[in-house]
Amino acid sequence: MEHRDGWDLNFRQKTKIKRLSNSIDTAVFTTKFVLQDKKLITYVTHDIEDGAWQFFSDDCFDDFEIIAKIVGLNEIMDIDPTLKELADMEPGHVATRKNIKDKWSIKKIE
Secondary structure (H helix, E strand, O other): OEEOOEEEEEOOHHHOEEEOOOOOOOEEEEEHHHHOOOOOOOEEEEOOOOOOEEEEOOOOOOOHHHHEEEEEHHHHHHHOHHHHHHOOOOOOEEEEOOOOOOOOEEEEOO
16 A cells, blocks of 8 residues: 555564655666566665666676666566565665575665
């Protein structure tokens, strides 16, 4: 359900509601590997400088400009609903996992 101040994400765990600090229309960065090749998102950053979200697969690349794509936050959440678990990840943090069944590991970017 959309709200002025973010997006309510209902979870079965302890009936906890997570709320994104960003609008579901917020532009986020990802890659052609995620969008076109349907690769699993395994690396997520929430930048401290500008609050931007970035969603990557395990693919290596030399030039981000060649493979970069911009989509809405709602679109990336539709691609991988497990990303909703990161709704309250603070700016300046990174989340990683190896496969879709793994729990996200969140760490502060140093």
